[in-house]
Amino acid sequence: METKNHSSTSGFILLGLSANPQLQKPLFGIFLLMYLVTVLGNVLIILAIRCDSRLHTPMYFFLSNLSFMDICFTTVIVPKMLANLQSETKFISYVGCLVQMYFFMALANTDSYLLASMAIDRLVAICNPFHYDVVMNPRRCLLMLLGSCTISHLHSLFRVVLMSHLSFCASHVIKHFFCDTQPVLKLSCSDTSSSQIVVMTETLAVIVTPFLCILFSYLRIIITVLRIPSAAGKWKAFSTCGSHLTVVALFYGSVIYVYFRPLSMYSVVKDRVATVMYTVVTPMLNPFIYSLRNKDMKRGLRKLRDTVHLP
16 A cells, blocks of 8 residues: 655545435534524623623633634634535645644633633632732733633644644545544554654643643632531522533533543544534533523623614
8 A cells, every 4th residue: 555645645535423415414504503603602792791891800801712712613613514514525635634623722722721710710709809809910811811822822733743744544534524633643654652642641731731720729619618607608609600610511521531532442423422512512502601690691791782772
């Protein structure tokens, strides 16, 4: 078998979620609707926060940026997937694949760090409320955001450079709906053992670090809340964390399932379903999770409605 390196690889075929022709149109309709709901919901969150000055706090600063990242995150993946559902070829160029992989990883990692930043915000608000304004000042919040973006993009750049040195054999069919690390590694005819070790180590550093930060923050929060004498006080403190914990569970649950296993345990069907959870479903649900039981967000949305004179 003749081996082609990356320089002679024109591109890949993305099989998508299903090869069944009868499912292409229903899948197109479902994911188009989910994408539109995601974009509309997150845009409303951003506009509501901008319209209501009472929402100009660190928590909502991070939430508006999380919503923006979710819009970008799904836009990197879903439009191409929708185009492939309507196409016979389902082709993506080699460069296009690496670009998609770069922005997917950068935005996903930024999401992870923003969730950690929001956990730190709740930690300071509950455990050190008298110094909240000093600790979570605008300059520090901006530095946390810039640090999250910088680390995420550097990690993504390193990963893409690593992937660009792989060689690919005759098969260029990716059994996925976008260019993710694991299915692309499966296609390589190079020795990927060192790449797998680097990828796993990097993933541990970039994903586990913010996850441990979230766990530590909520451990401190639980200890502090349990010391509150009244049940009403405990419920009030925990209620400010419920939405964030729900999003963390959805995001990290599927991410850990997909990426923290050896390549030999990679399952096409199961991993595609899990990937849909954090690439499409979670960004779509975030606006509902953060607004349905949040009085401040409801007030902000009402103010936005009144501002644009909606019925």
